[in-house]
Amino acid sequence: MTLRIVEHAEATDRGRYREINEDALVVAPPYFAVADGMGGAQAGEVASRVAAEVVREHRRDLPPESLLADIAREANRRIYELAARDERHRGMGTTLTAALVAGDEVAIGHVGDSRAYRFRDGRLEQLTRDHSLVAELQRSGQITPEAAEQHPQRSVITRALGPEPEVEVDTYTVPARDGDVFLLCSDGLTTMLSDGEIEAVLKSSRDLKEAAENLVRAANQSGGRDNITVVLFKLAEEESQRGAGVDTAQDAGSTDDRQADHEHTIVGGLKAAELAARAPREASGRVGSVTLSEQEPGPAVAQRRARRARGRSSGRARPLRRVVATATALLLLAGLFVGGRAAVRSVYFVGTDQSGLIAVYRGLPYELPFGIELYEQEYVSGIPALALPAERRAAVLDHRLRDRSDAIGLVRAIEQGRIEGLDRQ
Structure with missing residues (x-):
């Protein structure tokens, strides 16, 4: 055929x-x-x-x-x-x-x-x-x-x-x-x-x-x-x-x-x-083959919104795993709001932004159900994570919790080309 x-x-x-x-x-x-x-x-x-x-x-x-x-x-x-x-x-x-x-x-x-x-x-x-x-x-x-x-x-x-x-x-x-x-x-x-x-x-x-x-x-x-x-x-x-x-x-x-x-x-x-014939692209305005x-x-x-609405209104039992996960998330949220908010905001980790650039985040590297993020972006470098050798990239992006000076210092060292020994930081 x-x-x-x-x-x-x-x-x-x-x-x-x-x-x-x-x-x-x-x-x-x-x-x-x-x-x-x-x-x-x-x-x-x-x-x-x-x-x-x-x-x-x-x-x-x-x-x-x-x-x-x-x-x-x-x-x-x-x-x-x-x-x-x-x-x-x-x-x-x-x-x-x-x-x-x-x-x-x-x-x-x-x-x-x-x-x-x-x-x-x-x-x-x-x-x-x-x-x-x-x-x-x-x-x-x-x-x-x-x-x-x-x-x-x-x-x-x-x-x-x-x-x-x-x-x-x-x-x-x-x-x-x-x-x-x-x-x-x-x-x-x-x-x-x-x-x-x-x-x-x-x-x-x-x-x-x-x-x-x-x-x-x-x-x-x-x-x-x-x-x-x-x-x-x-x-x-x-x-x-x-x-x-x-x-x-x-x-x-x-x-x-x-x-x-x-x-x-x-x-x-x-x-x-x-x-070749076009002038440099303007930063504003949507571009695409389809407007x-x-x-x-x-x-x-x-469909997604309908599922969410059904989830809010339905009385049917949910799988045990989801119940446990939701309960755990609620407990964690309660703990954060009652006594842990300041602690969460005092820790930092190194990751990447949506473009794959190395960035510093404040908070914990987790997202809770309903799209609740426990972190916020603090600083974005101009260095793609892929620019680092694989083993050093893994060491940098291990989500280790750091203080602000340690996290910023690590990214600054990468920006300045001083990446030797990153796996020990």
């Missing part, structure tokens, strides 16, 4: 808190990709753009998995060498999740915490494994999935293109069939929406364009803490063009005929061909 791409759509947005969009995407059927850049002074935007460029130009005669691995390694080499030549780009990096449609299979190359999903028969399945600190803790059984969602270091990734001269690339080949929809996205989507909420949006959308727009809108309505990028493509049998949309039957037309119009790279919301207006909550957000 030969499958063909009958529809694809994409959307990218800077989110509610970021001044620029450091994500990049590629739509060049049969190639699709998402790259999420990181690093200060717009270096992340540079890294993601380089990765996207390599995806577009790489066309060696190799098996699909080998080809995608080769693309990732070439992008890693270029980003690493660029950072070595320019001090402004030191420590920059990017994720890369790329897909290549080949016959009745889809090959995937993956580095970082962007994701690939397959939506089949109304169910969403994650295909990639996150290369992040929290994901590794969860896979090893050290934390629960619920704790992973609230972990203050969930933005720390353990593998990226650029920081090191060599990179390990995960590759997969997954079978595809008529009607499958594949989703590539940056973590700006998955940190704001659960898999169930993403699935609900895909089910309720009339076509892929609407699905992409609704996903980005829902992520913004749920907080929009990071850049959000979504790429969707749908497959159908060669002799069938049934169902161009997610759930409805529409004729998408010939992909081959439309490829010249749709093949493009978007970096930070702009097509790559436009970057989203403020509307009533989408289905994902409505």
